[in-house]
Amino acid sequence: MGTALSAPSALPRESIASRAQEVHRLRSEISRMQRRRSDVPFLPLDPALEGLLPDPGLRVGSSYSLSPSPSLLGALLAAPSQKGSWCAIIGMPTIGVEAMNGFGVELERLILVPDPGPRWLTVAMALSEVVPLIAVHPRSRVSDADIARLNARLRDRGCTLLVTAPWPQSEATIRVEETEWHGLGSGWGLLAERTVTLSSSGRRHESPRRVRVQMPTSLGRVDAAPAPLRPVASLPMTSLPSPAPSRTGTDTDTDRWAVAG
Numbered sequence: 001m002g003t004a005l006s007a008p009s010a011l012p013r014e015s016i017a018s019r020a021q022e023v024h025r026l027r028s029e030i031s032r033m034q035r036r037r038s039d040v041p042f043l044p045l046d047p048a049l050e051g052l053l054p055d056p057g058l059r060v061g062s063s064y065s066l067s068p069s070p071s072l073l074g075a076l077l078a079a080p081s082q083k084g085s086w087c088a089i090i091g092m093p094t095i096g097v098e099a100m101n102g103f104g105v106e107l108e109r110l111i112l113v114p115d116p117g118p119r120w121l122t123v124a125m126a127l128s129e130v131v132p133l134i135a136v137h138p139r140s141r142v143s144d145a146d147i148a149r150l151n152a153r154l155r156d157r158g159c160t161l162l163v164t165a166p167w168p169q170s171e172a173t174i175r176v177e178e179t180e181w182h183g184l185g186s187g188w189g190l191l192a193e194r195t196v197t198l199s200s201s202g203r204r205h206e207s208p209r210r211v212r213v214q215m216p217t218s219l220g221r222v223d224a225a226p227a228p229l230r231p232v233a234s235l236p237m238t239s240l241p242s243p244a245p246s247r248t249g250t251d252t253d254t255d256r257w258a259v260a261g
Helices: 011-031 070-083 096-103 118-125 144-157 249-260
Strands: 042-044 057-059 063-066 087-090 112-113 131-137 160-163 174-185 191-199 211-214
Touching: 042 160, 042 174, 057 070, 063 070, 063 096, 070 096, 070 131, 070 160, 070 174, 087 118, 096 112, 118 131, 118 144, 144 160, 144 191
Parallel strands: 063 160, 063 174, 087 112, 087 131, 131 160
Antiparallel strands: 042 057, 174 191, 191 211
16 A cells, blocks of 8 residues: 655645736836837937937947946946936956036936856846846857847847947947046146047948047036137237327427527
């Protein structure tokens, strides 16, 4: 005869109800976070960067190659973040969160993945499902097939990718040029602001585009650089007529008596 196994004890109704509520909460949270493809064709740019790209903003579903500059990254993330878009930064463990906030990035809508290791591509593809703007610093080489697969995911989900390295098939390459810091004198002063020239080139550019901006300003933001002062040519010196000699009453009287005599 076999030994009968005891039936499993029934779970308390309170536990079942609690689990059901938790499942419902998680489903609601996933549904809230799940992003549908945006109908907006561009993510906004800071007004100081107008003219840098041929488009009015960052093209949705595309990738951009950047100079590895935290200031440039903050300037590009700020406007979309302020308009309500979530942003993610992958593979940049030394990024300054306070500096990003200083540029205007909303930290409440910023996701940080400091050190994903060789799985950075997997992380980027996963976040592209729910985050419309992702910045990544590649930590390893990727195959052409993986790049094509990621680009297809970007187009399908309407996600924009900023890569701080050369990136194949990028919409444009944005570089920092002609850096000039202000605030230091001869052995004194404090670095207060920086003026840079930003250039962009790409497959849809007839010629490179450039804008000159203060990045950062003394307040940590990005702003249009003032127009440089142009030297004014000195006016030619002209000879002025000599003033007539003044005459006093005594001189007049002397002249009159000389004529009369």
